[in-house]
Amino acid sequence: MSRDIVVPGGALKRAAPGFADIDWSRPWFAQVAARGMRWQQAASRSAVDQLREMNADAASTVQTTGRGKRLAFIPQEDLPPDTAYEAHIAATGCVPTRHNLHDFFNALMWFQYPRIKAALSARGSAAVDALGVGPTRGGMRDALTLFDENAVLFACAERELCTALRSFDWKTLFIDNRAAWGERCEVRCFGHALLEKLVTPYKACTGHAWIVDVPFAYFSWTRAVRDAFLDEKVARALIEGSEFSGKMFAPLPVLGIPGWWAENEKPSFYDDAAVFRSGRRSGVTPDGKI
Template sequence: MREREAGPRAADDDVAATVKAARGMAPEPLPSGFAAIDWSKPWFAQFAARGQRWQQAALAGYANLLAEMNADAARIQPTTGRGQRLAFIAQDDLPPGAAYEGHIASTGCVPTRHNLHDFFNGSMWFAFPRIKAALNARQSAELDVLGVGPTRGGVRDMLTLFDENALLFACADPSLCAALHGFDWQTLFVARRDAWGRGCEVRCFGHALLEKLIAPFKGCTGHAWIVEVPPNYFEWDPAARNAWLDEAVSAALLGTDALTSRMFAPLPVLGIPGWWPENESPTFYDDTSVFRAGRRKR
């Protein structure tokens, strides 16, 4: 999947482009692209324990990757949106004419290509299994009602954006949530910089976003889903935080009828404190081509 490089304004407006570039339209990078994953980067480090094993399998070959993924699936037993046990199959095993999301929901089988896009998609089924199952449940339910047509509809657009490009913004301070919603980058990243790691943090979720971060660029922007967390959240270990986020976000996705793309807030990934050396200087955020005022302020 590829999106044009853009700051928050374009990310806020460019729903159609993101959705159009979703499943089945991604280019097929060479398998050697797996070697480019740098697990020391903060956006990859959260998945490094499993990811490094999968990376070695992917470099050895397509069948090796599928075998490693299925070994984890057999051991951990994640399920789809309709309770089917998860398995990973070759893309060519998807029946002709079958809808991708519907096939996963009804069979448990995730069609997987030998590329970075599907590598990161598979990893999310283990990092946040409940969120992935919730997305699959909503996607397949929409397919049941609307079928596979030339347009996805607003709910499926939103679900695709989440699946492909979401960041989970965990926050215990309402003023920081307001700064993100209001495109107040100076407050969020400069004046309240010391709050990061104590009052807010980010987890990457979108697998297309992770693919883009193989070669990060300043305008790389995710769709942030704000999750209000309890103050003691930041005292928990990473596994406990991920489990809490997994349960809370999946419940919100299943319990909210009117899902729209306007529920996201654009967030430039390289602006996150501690995620990019250059943002140690406050002047990094003076670039208005990336850190824009945004539609809401205009």
């Protein structure tokens, strides 16, 4: 857990979470725990060791970035001045990386969902090529950043559950269909800022859900096969889809997911209207369904 530190005047202040605070037994970290624990040990020694461990993994794969460049990780200070982050990755394959949790989880996602990360990089760099780097990022880059930072993948085989999510119908999604989780729907965390927040989870922690239609057979596959399926399908949608905006996401309070937080075993957990807000939304899912 996060440490308390003493600030001038003797007051206690909560310290920012660090590498030692990651609890790999949490369900949202399960997908990256094996590699993450190894990287965590390196990161706890030094920034140099962290990058060395990341690059050793990159060298042992054929992982590439959005324009086919071989993936590598470099210190943040090696990013040339006045160069856009996305453009640098596209041109060189090198991901500027700081010695912190945010960039640690970002790097993990390059291995967990390499096609999605490459697709985001390709679209982001294309947007920079088309519009340049101005005082504002623009709607496209904002939506890409939202996905990269805070997305969860909501894999679902039943339309009713997708509709419940888009309609803020938490009772249908989390209470009436509790048994559906793991059998007809599930969530994978993707956004690295979201994963960083979940080191010290709190009830209002909310991801932006990207809905992925999957076959019922999906839930009989191994975790690795499911992740590969999601990686390929979502990446293809990101590359081929002409429309892309923040309206394509649905908010999902992640601690409401059955099995992810002990307190949500009680139905009253979902009565908190400040977290489980009411409302309706319109729009399309990533594959065009209403």
